[in-house]
Amino acid sequence: MISKNMACIKSFLIENDIKPSIQRARIYQFLVDNPIHPTADEIYNQLNPELITLSKTTVYNTMHLFVEKGIVQPIHVEGNEVRYDADFSQHGHFKCDCCGKVFDINIDLNTSSITQLKGFKIKSIQMLMSGTCEKCSCQ
Ligand SMILES: [Zn+2]
Ligand SMILES: [Zn+2]
Numbered sequence: 001m002i003s004k005n006m007a008c009i010k011s012f013l014i015e016n017d018i019k020p021s022i023q024r025a026r027i028y029q030f031l032v033d034n035p036i037h038p039t040a041d042e043i044y045n046q047l048n049p050e051l052i053t054l055s056k057t058t059v060y061n062t063m064h065l066f067v068e069k070g071i072v073q074p075i076h077v078e079g080n081e082v083r084y085d086a087d088f089s090q091h092g093h094f095k096c097d098c099c100g101k102v103f104d105i106n107i108d109l110n111t112s113s114i115t116q117l118k119g120f121k122i123k124s125i126q127m128l129m130s131g132t133c134e135k136c137s138c139q
Contacts, residue, residue, distance in 0.1 A: 037083040092127030098136035
């Protein structure tokens, strides 16, 4: 996804029925510019030095709102940890057990060839792989 400027982001939020406060707009911009699939805590830690009035509650509420309005999707990588992704194109994730990074991977999944899915309507697909990334050598 291409980086968007503040004016674009604000009108995008308005289009999606979200009141475009500076904090909300900046959180969304951060997600688009940093496809690192951050948790709400990570978003807070990254943006807090810049948005000093930002609270953790605001980040949690904002992410909840973004998910509800369908502009961000939650991804569940491990346990109860929820990470956020602003990229809605069909893609999977690879979690490196060594450095902990979550990478986007292109998948071309032909779901129509899966016979068990006949008559099912797919709303979302979450594909998660784990292992070791190319930069890490530990097992
Ligand atoms: Zn790694
Ligand atoms: Zn992703």
